[in-house]
Each structure stands twice: as C-alpha cells, then as structure tokens.
Amino acid sequence: MRYSLSFLALAAPLLASAAPAQFLGKRAASDILVFKFADVLEQLESSFYQQAIAKFQDADFTAAGFPSSQIPIEQFKSIQADEATHSTVLQAALKSFGETPITGCQFNFDSALTDVATMAATARVVESVGVSAYLGGATLITDPVLLTSAGSILTVEARHQTILNVLSSSGTAIPAAFDFALTPSEVLALASPFITGGCDIPIPANTPLSLTNTGTVAPGTKLTFSATSLNGTVPDDQLHCQMLLGGSSMSIALPMSECVVPEGINGPVAIWVTSDNQPLLNNVRDRATTKVVAGPALAFIDTQPQMLGQLARGSGSGSGSQSQATSPTTRTISPAEASSVIASASGAAPAAPTSTDAPGASAQSGAPSNGTANLFTGKSPDGKITVNGWTGL
Ligand SMILES: *[C@@H]1O[C@H](CO)[C@@H](O)[C@H](O)[C@H]1NC(C)=O
C-alpha cells in the first residue's frame, strides 16, 4: 500500500469537513450516491489489477510484446495501490457522513484475464470508464468541496488512462483534447458484466452492449453488436448506432445496417444502440435515455500509434495493434554467446562451451549460483566482457 496512516487520518477529516459542522451527517442524497457508486468502481478496479498481477507470469508479459514484464507490472501495481487508496478514503468519508459503504460485491474478470493483451486492453477500458464516471458524477454532486475531492480522483484516473494508452502499443498517449462523461446507469452497462453479485447497487443499469467484431476496429469497419435487448422487439430498420467522441456536441447517429466507423476518429468512443435516429447529446444532464436499447459499449479506435507505445510494448503482439514493425529488433543473448560474438569478431576462436561456462559457475563473475537467475550482471564466464543484465528465461 502506498498510503500511510497519516495520509488516511488527514484525508478522512478533509472529506468530512466539506460542509459546516451543523450540516455534518445531512448530506445531499445525490452526493452520497455518487460517493457510494465511485467506491464500488474503485473496488472493481482494485480487484481487477490484484487478480491480473496475481495471475500472469513474466513470460505472459513478454509473449504480449513487453520487452520486460517489469515495465507493465510496475505500472499496474502503482495503479492498483491508487485505486485501493481511493476506495479506503471514499469509504472513510461515507462513514464520517453516517453512511454505510456498499461492500461485498463479487467481481469476475475471467473473460478479461485470458491473456495479457486482453487484460491490458480491458484495463484501458476500465480506466476510461473511471474517467467518464467521475466526469458524469460531477453533474450530480451538489457540494463544491466534495466535487473538488471527487475531481482530485478524476485527474489521477486520467493519468492511469494515459499510461495504459502507452502500454497498449497501438494507442496515442493523449488521444483527444476532450473526454466524455457517462451517467451512472451508462457506467453500469460497462461495469455490470464484471459484477456477479454480493452487493446491492441502487442504480438501474443500462443493458450491456458488446461489439462482436473480431480483429481491429478502425475507420471503415462496420460495427456489429450483441445485447440481450437486441432480440427483435425493436424492428431492425428502426435500430441506430450512436458513436460519441469527447468534444463533439452530439453523437454520430447511423442506421445499424450502415454503422461504419468514420474517418478522423482517434481514441475512446462510446457506442449505443437506440430505437430512433436522434443523436445523443454530449451532456449527461440532458441526454435522452428513453430511446436507448443498449449501451454504451466502449471502443478504442487507434489511428495514431506513437513511438512511445512501441517502445514500451514492441509492436504486433498487442490485441488490436495496427502498427507496423519498423524499428530494429533486439535479442537478448547469454554471457557465453556474447563472448563468442566478441571473439569471432576479433578473429579469435571462441572457447568451446563447457559446463563451467554457465553464468555463475565462473568464480570471477560474482554471479548467482545457478544458470536460471534473472538479470545477471557481471563479467562473462571468460572475463572478457561485462554483461549488463541477462535473463535466463
Ligand atoms: C427483448 O428486448 C426488450 C427491449 O428491447 C426487453 O424489454 C425484453 O425483456 C427482451 N426480452 C428478452 C427475452 O430478453
């Protein structure tokens, strides 16, 4: 845990002191609801990263294209600690208001933890949902001090989002000049598939919507969907898809049969299915919800991959990656191999490998005492070169 006791001791009274003392315990119902809901999302996020970190081995990360598992794990651990801290502080605040936080939710992330590429892509969605949820919650919070407290979490969720964009390899670190807000019911359409029970969330969820496209979704891709509410109740010719981008005043509305991703999109897109052709407003207070059949779903349309992502993740191994491998590749070699390369380059015959060539078997190397240690640094077995980090995997 990255927070200290003194931080918690400070944070809780800070939140509790949001109103004059005589109003303590008499919080607006909407403020309470937003804090309770935000805490459930934080629990979901924290649990997701805990399970992901526990499940995957170093080799799973390198198979997904990361040059080192430490690059993503360092970030996932840091993000997980933030989410756990957010939950702890939100719960402390709720208790100081005389409220009981929502606990006991059971989460199931099996569908997202099949492999590292899917997990990293899901983490990216989860953080984007976090940003949209806090933005949407801002409309509902009446107390300006509580609004600022929630805003101080929102900015950190946005930093998580940026890091996950970078770790996705094909993403743009900061893809757009604006984010978009979602209502709690819309957020639940995205989160509820991971919540299997154990808690009572007093907010109706929109019907979850899934994209059924396989492979990369890009401009020109025709989107296809599944949802329990797409069952023929609304005739197909009345169904429309709605794509909302940050910064636009309303969604792009298209008949379902022509639901093709337009050019000029980069980054997260929220997608609904509606029973009419009226665009949805980019305004959570006034957005019409009566014609929503399902959604939103959230997709990343990555049209501007950046060098930073390719550096962090490599290219080609990520789910949905469209990047071309243009950078030189590197391969990790063992100290014994390194000596051979040096020796052959200098014209001297390399020494025949023997069992004592194993790293660490060499007395002068100061290396670990077996051949499988990770990140060996020291003299090569013949002492000719210094090796800076070799992994035996
Ligand atoms: C079919 O979809 C409608 C909404 O469009 C919903 O009210 C109804 O419950 C759904 N029926 C089934 C069997 O899922």
Ligand SMILES: *[C@@H]1O[C@H](CO)[C@@H](O)[C@H](O)[C@H]1NC(C)=O
């Ligand atoms: C090899 O050494 C490392 C570091 O001392 C240790 O963590 C690892 O368990 C050892 N492996 C075997 C197979 O003995």
